[in-house]
Amino acid sequence: KQNVKDSFWKYLNITCVYGILKAIFPPILGQYLQKGWLYFHDRLYYISSTEKTWHESKEYCRQQGAELVIINNKEEQDFTRQFNRLTWIGLHDPAMTREWTWVNGDPLITRFYLFIPNGYENNTESCVEIRDFNWNDEPCGNQKFWICEKDGVF
């Protein structure tokens, strides 16, 4: 009985907090949506319509309070590959040691795409793009479309 009561209060609490946050944050959400960002699974994504180098793309996302997309699960994989463009993602090999790292510093552990880095020669391909259904390492200075991801409470 106590458990039921506890979980009721817990539920009410969460609902209230969520309601308050929702009242505060929709303007922010609205701003992003107005600028063409897409809302998917509690996150916002920006699919560029112009092309930049990997570093310029990363910088663009940071200026928007976001990051180059980090692909954490199958849903995000399917979502990000649907745009039929060569797009930079937030994965690179900063030390050129073939240790692939996400822009938030996490190492690459799970690959949701087929990823066979082939730019070993002079380590010239240190940044990663979505290409068709796969990931591909590419020279960071090439111009590509890109995807930013913004998390947060909306």
Ligand SMILES: [Ca+2]
């Ligand atoms: Ca993500």
Ligand SMILES: [Ca+2]
């Ligand atoms: Ca390659």
